[in-house]
Amino acid sequence: MKHLTKEQEQEIWDKVSKEVENLDTFLDKSKCIYEVSNKVKSIYQGMMQFSLTTFNEMLARIKEITYEFIGTKEIQAILGEYFSIQYHSNTFCIMPKPKIQPYDENQQDSKDLQEQDMCPISCCDLSILFRKYPLLFMNCVFQCENLNTHFIENLKKLCFIQCEFKGKITLSFRECLDSFQMSYCTFEKPLTIHGKFKENAIFNNSTFQDSVDFSQCEFEKTANFYGVKFKKVPNFSQAQFKGSLNAVNTNLNFDFKSLDKKIREEYETYNHITSENKENLGYIKRFFKYLISFFTKASKDTEKYQKPLAHFANDFRDSFRGFKSALIKDNNLLDASNFHKYELYSKEVELDSKENKTLRDKVDKLQLWFYYKLCDHHTDILQSFHSLMLVIGLFGLMGLGVIVGFDYCLGYKPILSHLYMVKEIYDAHIQSFIKTHTLYTIACDFLILAFYLLGILVYLISVKSLRRLFIVVSYVVVIGILLVSPKILIPAMGIFTDKRALLDPLSTLGGIYTIVFGFVLFSFIKTIRKNSIVPN
Incomplete structure (x- = not known):
């Protein structure tokens, strides 16, 4: 074996000392x-046996x-x-490190073996490591109650794979210069990340049990959230997705x-609103206005930093707008429509929280509420179809009710076995009735209009159980119409397009049905198109 000379040993010592x-x-x-x-000497002498390196090459490796x-x-x-x-x-x-344990034939489940291999990391100053080294953690359990890195100028590569975080995590940095990854991880408490990702940021198949805050983050390249489970609403306000999402x-x-x-919750946390003073918030606001003239400048500064609820709603709306824009850029229109829905949710909260609403705000609020109930902002095909069935079903029930009610007033009591005769009796007497009871007929027409619209409104605002009942009844009515006279479903071919007298209640009902049916049908078609995989 060839040994190092004293000059070579000294050169290694000097080089190592410098590094x-x-x-x-x-x-x-x-x-x-x-x-x-000693490690350098051992490596060099081992490799020299097989002539795998030279002394100068070894000196070049000393830094690494x-x-x-x-x-x-x-x-x-x-x-x-x-x-x-x-x-x-x-x-x-x-x-x-793998745990060496006696063989147990009863413990062969791979999940049990994986849990055995996971090792806890107790409270320690990990920010020292994050600042200095590119790190990859695998199968680790972070038991720190509050892991806060404070502010790091330049974060090295940081990866977590199949890790569990038991406490609150806060990562704040100016730039992450290398890749950032949190894959197959579970976060039981809130996670907050603020910074700029120069390379890919990967969070695939992770589960966030509590809140997530990515506000003001910048993603220069790919932001991968494939298979992520958010159990609470994530905050991506003012986040920028410059690459793909x-x-x-x-x-x-x-x-x-x-x-x-x-x-x-975000509004109350920021403004330090606790459960004790939440009920008195309205009184405090009014009293605050009275005392503001006596406050010092410091107190005025405190008020300056208070933010209204609409501000936070707008931040969340900005989060979902960022997601939507990034997905549209990648031509992922289906997922983009879902985030557009959340954007409209936030807009509704923002409008609802305004103290001095303009007429435009009230109209926008009513419109958002209506589309949310009708078709969940064109994202729920089944909900939209149920709404269409209700419009038809309510029309069928009210049409039958008008005919039967009119015949009953004439003294004819319809029975189920002769139900087919009710329309013939109605058609034979309605024109003469309108001529002799014009004002009464006009009042009935207005009542029909109001009742039809009220029926739709009750359906929209009702609880889920009552809505299910309405839907079941509507399906039964629609099936009955299909069996008896399918042309009734199409307003242009319906019974109210016949030559009827002016102010005929069936014509009135048919007119409002035509308008509502056309509007809901258009909404249903739009919902289908927005959720179709076929490009427009």
């Missing part, structure tokens, strides 16, 4: 120099070897001895009520 001194480390530098020098050695030692010092740390592709890979199979598990609740 160690250039590194910012909390370790004992003299000890590091000694250990790294020193960096790997000190990085491994620092990570080990902070995390503990239960982790295996491997340096590969310029990244420190951190994972639990993958939101396929993203489970945004919230509706209008949960979004409204989340916006109000």
Whole structure:
């Protein structure tokens, strides 16, 4: 075996000493120099046996070897001895050391074995590591109650795969210079990330049990949220997606009520509104106006930083607008329509929270509410179809009610076995009745108009159980119309287009039905087109 000369050993020592001194480390530098020098010598002598390297090539590798050695030692010092740390592709890979246990034939479930291999990380200053090293954590459980990195100027590569976070996480940085990844992870408490991602940001197949805040983040390249499960409404206000966005199979598990609740929670948290003073908020606002002239400048500054509920609703609307725009840019119109729906949800909350509403605000609020109930802003085909069935079903019931009611007033009591005769009796007497009771007929026409529109309104505002009942009845009526006279379904071919007298109640009912049917049918067709995979 060829040994190093004293000159070569000294050259290695000097080179290692220079590299160690250039590194910012909390370790004992003299000890590091000694250990790294011995490691370099051992590597060189081992490779020299097979003529795999030269001395100059080894000197060129000293910087990398020193960096790997000190990085491994620092990570080990902070995390503990239960982790295996491997340096590969310029990244420190951190994972639990395998536990050697006796063989148990009853424990062969892969999930149980995976849980055994997961190792907890207790409270420690991880921000030191995040600032200095590119890191990859695998199968780790972060048990820190509040992991806060404060502000990091330049974040290195940071990846978490199959990790669990038990506490609140806050990552704040100016730029993440390399890739950022949180894949197959579970977050039980709130996650807050603020910063600029220069490379890909990947969060695929992760589950966020609590709130998520990505406000003011910038994604220069791909933002991957494939298969992500948001159990609460995420906050992406003022986020910028300059690259592509993958939101396929993203489970945004919230509706209008949960979004409204989340916006109000953000408003109360920011303005320090607690449960004790929430009931007195209206009184406080009025009293505050009275005392504002006596406040000091500092108090006025405090009021200046208070934000209204509409401000937070607009922030969330901006979040969903960013998602929608990024998806439209990638030609993903189906998912974009879903985020457009959430954008309109936020707009409705914003309008509802305004204290001094203009006429335009009231009209917009009513329009948003109507489309939400009718077809969930053109995103729910089944809900839109049910609305169409209700329009037809209500028309059929009221048409039958008008005919039977008129015949009953004439003294004819329809029975089920002779129900087919009711329209003939109606047609034979309605014209003469209108001539002799014109004012009464006009009053009946207005009552029919009001009752038909009221029936639709009751359906829209009713609870789910009552709406289901309306839908079932409507389906039965529509099937009956299809069996008896399908042309009634098409207003232009219906019974009210016959030569009838002016003010005929069936013509009045048919006229309002035509308008409502056309509007709801158009909405149904628009909903189908927005949810179709066939491009327009």
